[in-house]
Amino acid sequence: MDWVRGDALGRGSFATVSLAIPTTNPNQFPSLTAVKSAEAQTSCWLRNEKHVLDRLGSSSPRIIRCFGDDCSFENGVEYYNLFLEYAAGGSLADELKNHDGQISEHEAREYTRAIVEGLSHVHKSGFVHCDIKLQNILVFGDGGIKIADFGLAREAGQKQEKSECRGTPMFMSPEQATGGECESPADIWALGCTIVEMVTGKPAWQVEKGASMWSLLLRIGVGEEVPEIPNNLSEDGKDFIEKCFIKDPKKRWSAEMLLKHPFLINDGTVPFKRVHESPRSHFDFPDWVSSVTNSLPSSPEFQDKWDFDDGFCSPEDRLRQLLTVNRPASWSESDGWSSVR
Structure with a gap:
């Protein structure tokens, strides 16, 4: 998916969460999607999350859905990105x-x-x-x-x-x-x-x-x-x-x-x-x-x-x-x- 980073939603010790705004093929993901990002060299926890969510699948309505991942280069830095459901109500x-x-x-x-x-x-x-x-x-x-x-x-x-x-x-x-x-x-x-x-x-x-x-x-x-x-x-x-x-x-x-x-x-x-x-x-x-x-x-x-x-x-x-x-x-x-x- 081609996308651009939208407003920030939260920041943590290992990653940041922002809105992901699609620029092409907008029907691939929901109109509101969250992207969780970490610098590629420190993204082990985020990659582990992707692995676990893939194994858990989408059969449970009580587990957040994962829509895929990619890597991006922003301001000379490589990021690993994980696309997730957007929770409008926060936590x-x-x-x-x-x-x-x-x-x-x-x-x-x-x-x-x-x-x-x-x-x-x-x-x-x-x-x-x-x-x-x-x-x-x-x-x-x-x-x-x-x-x-x-x-x-x-x-x-x-x-x-x-x-x-x-x-x-x-x-x-x-x-x-x-x-x-x-x-x-x-x-x-x-x-x-x-x-x-x-x-x-x-x-x-x-x-x-x-x-x-x-x-x-x-x-x-x-x-x-x-x-x-x-x-x-x-x-x-x-x-x-x-x-x-x-x-x-x-x-x-x-x-x-x-x-x-x-x-x-x-x-x-x-x-x-x-x-x-x-x-x-x-x-x-x-x-x-x-x-x-x-x-x-x-x-x-x-x-x-x-x-x-x-x-x-x-x-x-x-x-x-x-x-x-x-x-x-x-x-x-x-x-x-x-x-x-």
């Missing part, structure tokens, strides 16, 4: 601002159902998103939402390099914080953090101003602390989030299980009776403490690889080692994207 982070910082439980339920449907498709297709958060859920003109930003996504079960960990620290699961493990349960934990932020307008983890990223990872990965469940939710809503915040990834509910949870099935008029007796099925597992791993946490925002002794030690020891490493303390819930709409 769920924008939607939260439009609702004065708090989304009602009824709307949050509808958004959550759509996200879980998308995650179910991603996980069934053999992938993990690795960066679920409000900024990566796009809102379209009809009010529908789709999961986007698959740059950090990976194939499930794929061997990881030591110390590799993908995602945004505020949304990391215990297994990511202690060992860098990012499989489908990590997306479910991040979903829980996303719901909490939707209904409260605040991050799931409350941290003091000036606190280090490592102190947050220590809280996430060690011990039994989990984010606080919002009091303004129904019993169904509270129970749903608790199923996302089970610390042992093996016992955390899957997307398929969550689709059958009363929070997504009920319309809010029929209360869900919570079970407090002994478990009778795999739906009743308690919040077990996460298992020990011998990998190390890091953030995709920091591309350096850290070398540590290969000897086995507990997550507590590993994280205490990290506290002595002088690294940039950039761990906010945002990955640096700024809206320029």
Whole structure:
């Protein structure tokens, strides 16, 4: 497609998003198409997004569509460009601002159902998103939402390099914080953090101003602390989030299980009776403490690889080692994207 770059929509750490205006064959793509661009030599995350979206296909209405890619030369610089659906409503982070910082439980339920449907498709297709958060859920003109930003996504079960960990620290699961493990349960934990932020307008983890990223990872990965469940939710809503915040990834509910949870099935008029007796099925597992791993946490925002002794030690020891490493303390819930709409 011959096209020219239109108005900028947003900028991030690895790419910029603009409108793509076709100059020939305008029927090839929708009249409004977004183009996500990065300099060719630093476009690995964007090329990974293209690969994942191609594998996911267009069969799920909850996954953003990709229309192709190309390379361009602009002002002497080569860019890799990815053409995607244009989301007129921005992201769920924008939607939260439009609702004065708090989304009602009824709307949050509808958004959550759509996200879980998308995650179910991603996980069934053999992938993990690795960066679920409000900024990566796009809102379209009809009010529908789709999961986007698959740059950090990976194939499930794929061997990881030591110390590799993908995602945004505020949304990391215990297994990511202690060992860098990012499989489908990590997306479910991040979903829980996303719901909490939707209904409260605040991050799931409350941290003091000036606190280090490592102190947050220590809280996430060690011990039994989990984010606080919002009091303004129904019993169904509270129970749903608790199923996302089970610390042992093996016992955390899957997307398929969550689709059958009363929070997504009920319309809010029929209360869900919570079970407090002994478990009778795999739906009743308690919040077990996460298992020990011998990998190390890091953030995709920091591309350096850290070398540590290969000897086995507990997550507590590993994280205490990290506290002595002088690294940039950039761990906010945002990955640096700024809206320029």
